[in-house]
Amino acid sequence: MPEPVVEKTCEALCRSLVAHNGLQPESADISRSVVYTSLMGLLLVADKKADIPLGSGQVGLRNIGNTCFLNAVVQCLSHTRGLRDYCLTKAYLQEKHSKQEPVLMNAFTHVLSGLWDVQGQDCVNPGRFYSAFKDAVPYFSGYSQQDAQEFLRFLLDRLHTEINRRPAKCPPSETTETKHKTIRLAEQAAAMWKKHLERDDSRIVDLFSGQLRSSLHCSVCSHYSNTFDVFCDLSLPIPKRSGDTVSLKECLDLFSQVEKLDAENAPLCERCRRRTESTKRLTIQRFPKVIVIHLNRFTTSRYSISKSTVCVTFPINHLDLGPYGPVDCGPVLYKLYAVCYHSGTVNMGHYTACCRDEDGWWYYNDSSVQQVPEDQLQSSQAYVLFYQLDSNAIRK
Ligand SMILES: *[C@@H]1O[C@H](CO)[C@@H](O)[C@H](O)[C@H]1NC(C)=O
């Protein structure tokens, strides 16, 4: 085996582990041979997994009565490789902690098996899966059309619960009260993340979960404090402007901009021990492998919901989220692989999806599937964007 290639692969993997698994570079100083052996092991396992026979995935889903929201989201998830392969190999049966039958996960896997069937089915009926979902989330039982983003959140949450590697009732671990000591931010974030994984650890978490940091700065005493929250998608506000096009970057900037809080609306300052005029800023502390970006087009006012039809342009191959991460984290590049669209009005809408495979982009409109040129992805109907961390693009 030509060694330089392996060395290069291992190095790239190591760097990506260091950059994205919250390891501090100084603690990643393990001997080369150990790294080599374990990484080669991982590579072999990964190769074996990719061996399942697959069809093209260019298969539609039947609309069984206002289910376009479900069909569009399922197509996007079906093109999330780490999730698809985990389902199709039934790896979750080995990993999950609960003894209960993973009813929803099995039904979801059944749909994916149809979509990726080597024989190439015409169209898959998601009926059984939808019933299992409504049993798990009775809130969705109504007949009216549902919101795709809401559906996605509930679905990932329920799937996670079924395939959690941790027991359902896990005593909260003793937190050493470090709040008032000056510990490093990264350590504090890593401790919070570890605590999260003690209760919630699944393939869903491996893929979709990241960590948001909210930093609060008191304008009276200049004290900084941080809170860390797990997120499974970023819900971005769309800037209100007179023009009819904004960029995803402008939405991200708005999401992450410094926000002034007056004394009534601010949380307690830890040092002043009262509410003070403060500023708050949100940043991404830990980047997920897959980032789901929700363009928040629907605004709920007192009496109604309105929809923004502003066209939000988004990068396809190089979305750099580095500027919204920890200071000096360098570029963090993501590649788009699926988009969920919403057309029409709040009450009379239709959901569709575009997903990428080796042959290009495909447009999924319920049971119909058509190839679509990449330059037609941008539209004022784009609603949820699915990006995958581009591990080949990690530099530094
Ligand atoms: C999606 O399919 C429906 C009917 O099945 C059709 O009316 C609609 O025009 C299609 N949308 C697009 C954008 O192709």
Ligand SMILES: [Zn+2]
């Ligand atoms: Zn203060």
